[in-house]
Amino acid sequence: MRPTRALGASFLAALALLVAACGGGGGDPLASQPQAPAATDTIRVGSANFTENRLLAEIYATALSIRGVKVERQFGIGSRETYFPGLRDGSIDLVPEYTGNLLQYLDGQATATAPADVYQQVVAKLPPSLKVLQASPAEDKDAVVVTRAFATQNNLTSLDQIGPLCGNIVFGGPPEFQTRPYGIPGIQKSYGCTFKEFRSLDAGGPLTVAALRDGSIQAADLFTTDPSIPNNDFVILQDPKSNFAAQQVVPLINASKLGNPAVADVLNLISQKMDTATLTDLNKRLDAPDKPDPAQVARDWLSSAGIG
């Protein structure tokens, strides 16, 4: 036992603890983190957890920073059920949205399906702290998708023919599809269809595509702009009763961030320049085997559209 050495060691240990305690106490070590309360002129751009939404968010963020607006990126937060509360509590300020699903989130009873009606309803139903800017002609809808073989075998082209088959169909989609109004409850109400089983997968991601391809599900919720639909020769079932409302891409932003007119200007310009074909094409580029950097894809599109 050497008391001096022991004392020295304990002094060092105590010092380390002191540093730790000071560091931890006030939450200060996190102040330099990107998520700390942002300066009023900084816009935090958030996104949902699927590729297209991340890309749209990257396009917004890149365009804003080209116009001299400070941005922070907070991508891949999850479903609307998760990121919308984040918009309300100030965790994020801006997110690329889709009008129809946003409306159904705001009002589960909403019945509007035409693009203009949906947009007006969204404007009316949003809390005052949040604003939607111009909606883009670009549309990306949820759709019920089956394999070509399944469609041929059952002579299936539209959801209104699906009723008698439902008892044998295992349906796959993101977990939130089970509870969203246009999801399982909507399909049940509009088309009298009760699926044999629902499997929780992901939001138009690799799980859903793989499960549909390998036959572990017979029908799936995918997005209409998803390149894996043509790539796998999947069939989108028609939706004559408009269970899935119009889904225009629209920036949803914290109203307090609109003080600088450049913000709304550039986001509106993006909405004007974007259309469904462009969006599908961008998704295809991201999906290519060389896996391009989404930031590069975003920059390329912005410059081709004359924005960046």
Next chain:
Amino acid sequence: MLSSLIAWFGAPAQWSAAAGIPTRLLQHLGYTALSVLVGAVIAVPVGLYIGHTGRGRLLVVGLANGLRALPELGVLVLFVLLLGLGLTPVVLALMLLAIPPLLAGTYAGISGVDPAAVDAARGMGMTERQILFGVELPNALPLMVAGLRTATLQVVATATIAAFVSLGGLGRYIVDGQAQRDFTQMAGGAILVALLAIVLEVALQGVQRAVTPGTRARPASDPATPAVGKPDTVTAGG
């Protein structure tokens, strides 16, 4: 919150439906058992060999640390992309979690056996095989079971990520609850996971007590208290 939880647990459909609590519980238990078993099939023989021969002890320390540092989520999504959907990628990912404590427990148990006893056995003309299985293994059992406890505890808590890649188990409630922002469902799932872990822990404690001769129990490995990370600590310190 509490009343909604009670309602969640009380709903008859939770207990009868095909995707109800009993099914999820059994699935969860199945993933756990399978992963720990596969992990043991790999870790125990390696641990026996290294403990008995003393060769490759650095491998144990390195492997234990390296495997523990592997992020489960990344390993799982990688395996799913490489192997496709299903049970295999999940069991492989969880197995990697079970190996370090099992390996460390086996190795520490075997190498910790009193060398005098081993020498005596050798002097009596026992073969190396007889020494390993007749002398070392019985004496190593308490630490091996301690490793099994840690492995099981970690796997049972982590098996929830199976739901992230579309499988079932109790993680379903947590992943779905998160996506649907349904806190009751999430809390219900977390409570079930913790309960299952406690039940397994108590059961394995019983096993450990049964294989530990009373006089050999040291205070530091008091069998009445859970040994979270205990065999890990043994190797990490080594």
Next chain:
Amino acid sequence: MRLFGADILPLAAEHIVLALVPVLLGLVISLPLGWWAWRSRGARRILLPLTGVLYTIPSLALFVVMPIVLGTRILDPVNVVVALTVYAVALLVRSVVDGLDEVPSEVLTAGVAMGYRPLGLLVGVQLPLAVPVLIAGVRVAAVSSFSLVAVGAIIGQGALGALFTQGFERFYTAQIVFGLVSILVLALVVDALLMLLGRLLAPWAAARAPKKQGV
């Protein structure tokens, strides 16, 4: 620096902070708790099983519930830090108890005879002697923490873990492998640094180790 579609340096810095701050906080909390559990048999009987149970709470559930428990915002990194602190405490209380158990009672008696008061004895004699076991525990907690941070990616908070969710969404295997390697390297570097710290704080333990290896 952009690699595999991500700004890798800020993500790595964020990962280190999110992983290590909880370990430091966990140590600060575990020292008094562990000391209490070491002194009182009753406390030990309650605290050790309790920390064992804490460890079984699934991390995703803990991350998501934190804003409700703490009243923080949904994407506040404090949520991840506090959740991971819970796991650090779960691992470290036991290490503190084991470390203090390692100190031979003759040493304590000698310390008291030399005039140490309880606090002085703890800081001057017991903790320094417990350092080897304590550091071993901290190493386990730190390495696990690096791995657990990545789970936060499911709620958009995982620092380098974002490479996993993003790579998964795009079938981008190389991105996932890159994420795995980055986290592994960071964790093992920190582990090695902690090992060195242990040698520095308790050189006698390293000197004693070779004798043990002869067994």
